[in-house]
Amino acid sequence: MVRTKLCGLGTDADVRAAVDAGADALGFITDVGVDTPREVIPERAATLAASVPPFVTTVAVTIPESVGGAVDVADRVDPDALQIHGEFSPDEVREIRERAGVDVIVALDADEPDRARDLDGAADALLVDSLSDDGAGGTGETHDWAATRELREALSTPLVLAGGLTPKNVAAAVETVDPFAVDVASGVERADEPGRKAHDALRAFVREASRTAETGTA
Template identity: 40%
Template sequence: MRVKICGTATFADLACAVTAGADAVGFLMGITHVTQDAVTPEAAAAMAAALPPFVEPVAVTHLTKPTDLIRIVDASHCTTLQIQDMVTPEDIAEVREALPYLRIVKAVHVMDASAVATAKDFAGAADAILLDTRTVDRIGGTGIPHDWNISAKIVEECLVPVILAGGLTPENVTEAIRRVRPYAVDVHTGVKKNGVRDAERTRAFVVNARSAPVPHTSIMG
């Protein structure tokens, strides 16, 4: 099971995620909704340059205009882009044409069963779908789980990898993986303690995710 640790705001956060064995780290940039962990693209680029091989830097943004998305990726030197807010498949295609090397992840907020159709719509444009939770003022980092039954249905019906996020913790990630069977899991607030990324919780999250039993599924078609 692959693991992304999101909301990397300092070199201490970065070291915590890498030491725990994360496959990817997310940098929050271009923020239009509430978050406590935003960084500038230049700060993200400095941290990305310090990553060891095989740990992916991910630009996570609330921005929606293709020109802004391209600018964020160029400035941060990230190799994956996670789009949290609403865009169109045509917007994604424009970004992909400008940055053909880029992997693009589209967040889908699982509020009700309509998320299944939304995920399938974006599966043709994005390289992966990320299932998250939102509130009135937050479009990520809510710490609130969503309906895993809907998430499991999306995994069954989507032809691209599905990443599970939204309220995951070291305590519930094993059950979440067992029920949803995602390609990867993503955590932000669930590995914090007193508002700061905690090494013990981060390590426990990665260990529990890696040890969760999940049937093998191919992502190659």
């Protein structure tokens, strides 16, 4: 069954709603160096992550400038996993894994299949997204799911699908790509308050992501 990561959580209420929705992982965006309403300072990310119950994975999402910067975020937030954006080499990813002592998810653009192949085996998971020019996610844009399916079949590392997912399209995305997990941020947010989550949308996303597995169509 596909796993779900609900990302960009910044309030206690949103964390509780994401847990109640049945998410497998929660993402906390910190120290990214870009303008986003989803960012929280590392200390706040640590507090939110510490409030998450057992058996739900916490993920610190960051855009570090160096291996040391990535390790510093892991040390300050103390997550179960670290999601890094940026042009890190396979050897640098391995170093981050070793020094941080947590699973490392590398985010990359859907237009970088060769880089995904280079990182295969270096990271614990590869997150394929529709990234902005500065390497950030949350763009709300989808990409070629059929091509991502081909990439997923060529990789040994688990693939996480992101980019423009919503409760309305996630079931089709799962059916097409058959990823290890799906990741959403902007697709479950309130229209009246950027960065804050619509709790009914969180529930709907998790439900719809699981629907193909329940019907046996994936």
